[in-house]
Amino acid sequence: MTGVLLRRLLQSVLVLFAMSLLVFVGVYAIGNPVDILVNPNADQQDIARAIAELGLDRPLHEQYLRFLAGALSGDLGRSFATGAPAMELILERMPATLELACVSMLIAVVLGIPLGLLAGLRPKSRAARAIMAGSIVGFSLPTFWVGLMLIMVFSVWLGWLPPTGRGDTVPLLGIEVSFLTPDGLAHLALPAINLALFNLALLVRLVRAGTREALAQDYVRYARAKGLPESRVIGVHVLKNIMVPVVTVAGLELGSVIAFAVVTETLFAWPGMGKLLIDSINQLDRPVIVAYVLLVVLMFVLINLAVDLVYSLLDPRVRRGGARA
Amino acid sequence: MSRSTPEAAIDPRPLLEIDGLRTWFATRAGTLRAVDGVDLSIGRGEVVGLVGESGSGKSVTGYSIMGLVEPPGHPAGGSIRFDGQELVGMEARALRALRGRRIAMVFQDPMLTLNPVLRIDTQMVEAIRAHEPIAGSRAFERCVEALEAVGIAAARQRLAAYPHELSGGMRQRIAIAIALLNNPELLIADEPTTALDVTLQGQILALVQSLVRRRGTALLWITHDLSVVAGLADRVCVMYAGRIVESGPVDAVLDSPLHPYTRGLIASVPTAAGAGRRLPQLRGHAPTPMELPPGCAFRPRCDRATPECARMPELLPASGSDRQVRCHHPLPAGAPAP
Numbered sequence A: 001m002t003g004v005l006l007r008r009l010l011q012s013v014l015v016l017f018a019m020s021l022l023v024f025v026g027v028y029a030i031g032n033p034v035d036i037l038v039n040p041n042a043d044q045q046d047i048a049r050a051i052a053e054l055g056l057d058r059p060l061h062e063q064y065l066r067f068l069a070g071a072l073s074g075d076l077g078r079s080f081a082t083g084a085p086a087m088e089l090i091l092e093r094m095p096a097t098l099e100l101a102c103v104s105m106l107i108a109v110v111l112g113i114p115l116g117l118l119a120g121l122r123p124k125s126r127a128a129r130a131i132m133a134g135s136i137v138g139f140s141l142p143t144f145w146v147g148l149m150l151i152m153v154f155s156v157w158l159g160w161l162p163p164t165g166r167g168d169t170v171p172l173l174g175i176e177v178s179f180l181t182p183d184g185l186a187h188l189a190l191p192a193i194n195l196a197l198f199n200l201a202l203l204v205r206l207v208r209a210g211t212r213e214a215l216a217q218d219y220v221r222y223a224r225a226k227g228l229p230e231s232r233v234i235g236v237h238v239l240k241n242i243m244v245p246v247v248t249v250a251g252l253e254l255g256s257v258i259a260f261a262v263v264t265e266t267l268f269a270w271p272g273m274g275k276l277l278i279d280s281i282n283q284l285d286r287p288v289i290v291a292y293v294l295l296v297v298l299m300f301v302l303i304n305l306a307v308d309l310v311y312s313l314l315d316p317r318v319r320r321g322g323a324r325a
Numbered sequence B: 001m002s003r004s005t006p007e008a009a010i011d012p013r014p015l016l017e018i019d020g021l022r023t024w025f026a027t028r029a030g031t032l033r034a035v036d037g038v039d040l041s042i043g044r045g046e047v048v049g050l051v052g053e054s055g056s057g058k059s060v061t062g063y064s065i066m067g068l069v070e071p072p073g074h075p076a077g078g079s080i081r082f083d084g085q086e087l088v089g090m091e092a093r094a095l096r097a098l099r100g101r102r103i104a105m106v107f108q109d110p111m112l113t114l115n116p117v118l119r120i121d122t123q124m125v126e127a128i129r130a131h132e133p134i135a136g137s138r139a140f141e142r143c144v145e146a147l148e149a150v151g152i153a154a155a156r157q158r159l160a161a162y163p164h165e166l167s168g169g170m171r172q173r174i175a176i177a178i179a180l181l182n183n184p185e186l187l188i189a190d191e192p193t194t195a196l197d198v199t200l201q202g203q204i205l206a207l208v209q210s211l212v213r214r215r216g217t218a219l220l221w222i223t224h225d226l227s228v229v230a231g232l233a234d235r236v237c238v239m240y241a242g243r244i245v246e247s248g249p250v251d252a253v254l255d256s257p258l259h260p261y262t263r264g265l266i267a268s269v270p271t272a273a274g275a276g277r278r279l280p281q282l283r284g285h286a287p288t289p290m291e292l293p294p295g296c297a298f299r300p301r302c303d304r305a306t307p308e309c310a311r312m313p314e315l316l317p318a319s320g321s322d323r324q325v326r327c328h329h330p331l332p333a334g335a336p337a338p
Helices: A001-028 A033-037 A044-054 A062-074 A088-121 A126-140 A143-157 A182-215 A218-225 A231-257 A262-267 A273-282 A285-314 B006-012 B058-066 B092-098 B119-131 B136-150 B155-159 B168-180 B197-214 B227-230 B248-256 B260-267
Strands: A170-172 A175-177 B016-027 B030-042 B047-052 B074-081 B103-106 B186-190 B218-223 B233-238 B241-249
Touching: A001 A143, A001 A175, A001 A285, A033 A044, A062 A285, A088 A126, A088 A175, A088 A182, A088 A231, A088 A262, A088 A273, A088 A285, A143 A182, A143 A262, A143 A273, A170 A231, A182 A231, A182 A262, A218 A231, A218 B103, A231 A285, A262 A273, A273 A285, B016 B058, B030 B058, B047 B058, B047 B227, B058 B074, B058 B103, B058 B186, B103 B168, B119 B136, B119 B155, B119 B168, B136 B155, B136 B168, B168 B197, B186 B197, B197 B218, B197 B227, B197 B233, B218 B227, B227 B248, B233 B248, B233 B260, B241 B248, B241 B260
Parallel strands: B030 B241, B047 B218, B047 B233, B103 B186, B186 B218
Antiparallel strands: A170 A175, B016 B030, B016 B074, B233 B241
């Protein structure tokens, strides 16, 4: 196990390295941030000074090496726009995004597994048909449109929920969270539902397919032949077998929800990292963009690792490298 | 090879009586009559072999007794009485209480019957506790004994293992141990040796035989293999196209079959005496249950068929009270097997 962990960590470092290079070159190619940052009335001297200050007068490889040296000592550079450390800017916004992402995944998992089970156990029932039709809708409607509709219905027409912002927050273990205050919860509801919809649809289909497959297996029939109550046949024998794909998808989706909540955050003016990223791209704020991407890559690597660890808990055949499976 | 069992002598009422059992499958292409009027009875402690080709409905008969036929399959008539209780149409909860406690089943492929993500002890203990509210530790001790009874060494270590860590033969032993955990009165074995290699087949066969004899458990052994039945069963029922076509004491049926199909089956078993000769085989192939000919289903393949065979023959006593045959033109009794 330690060997596997070590190998995975080494791979992760390589991935991080490659990503930093790609993003660095990519952002460099898009344009010159100085054009945006400097006062339009500034003279040539001011501009040259600004370029030198930001270190943009050096050749690209030198800039990259300097960035790398900084990164290795934990310094990912300062924002061109605000002068604040890039990492600090991101970490400041991260709790809001993490909260939104976790709550939306929680909704997707808590609703998706039972609905998928129901649809898989009674595939011909009306409830199952309704669930599957709903999941197609959840799959195919674009997030931004659903978000707009949610705002229209629940904020504009019904006036039940606020459309934008984070509402009141309280500190939990030193991090500001919304879900513990009634006002924060009200603000969280719409964006979380918006973000959850796609994954809910995905999980419903996944669990349904897994359930149908498991039900056709001999071990389920054998479990019934033992006289087990149906609740145990479904709740233990079927459910444990379909948890491996569910954990994989839920894990990866959590990562992408954190990294790419951009649309939802923009729509609901949720002050998270996604919004910061959009702002930074508009300003060609390279250090923030690079730091953001590296953070996201790191997160994916960690989530993948966690998923693999959970696998081995769920499926004994994975535990020994599947040698005898 | 017939043996007398003390239980049968004490209580002559059969343990299991199946009358006119029909299990049909509603498919898009029409109704598939997998089991279409099976009559079968098993006495207490009796060993009965149910023999037939694939698709003859023998496994579905087994599942029907257990109430484990899954949609689109459904009971379409007939009755199954177990110890006087009617099982067809029985309330699900009552049937569940019977399954695994008084009637148990072993399946064909041991690689598929144990749940791959649960430890052996979990899968054994739950089989006991589904029927008895006893402490986990006591249930565990019973599992250890059950594994030792099926010849598994180091039972405690095996209980902590997952199915993929065990060999096919060992898994089938475990499946048998699970089936016998609650001392059932009837064990249904659906070709439990077919998926194993030949040396293991013999071991498992001998194991089940000795276990049921010792405990007085009735056994319904479902197989396509006549040679297995010869050494194991008291009685044999031959199934063709969803019906029993012949039944009787195993020696009598194998020595002088009455139904032409039975004779064909016996003739197609290779023997040492017939070495070097071309093995006789049944003409044509088994009909699919969707397109059965009217009357006797074996008629198109039968040398003795006459126009009369377009009318379905009844399963009637023949050649002594303990034999039955479903044929208008049975072979003469006492005629030697081919």
